[in-house]
Amino acid sequence: MSERIVDVTVQIHHRTAKAVLVSDDGSEDRRVWLALSLVEIEEKPGGVAEITMPEWLAKERGLI
16 A cells, blocks of 8 residues: 655744744644655745645644
């Protein structure tokens, strides 16, 4: 069985060498860390990004 991959649009709050802090609505209360080793990021203007990640990770972090 193959792993499902999803794309999620997020607001980037902070980034380190190994992870990115994001939220799905720009709210500081809903920020979650994502390991860069588990996601692919396509940054857009205004601090927005489209992140491709495994569906299980998006669900675990409350992004879908």
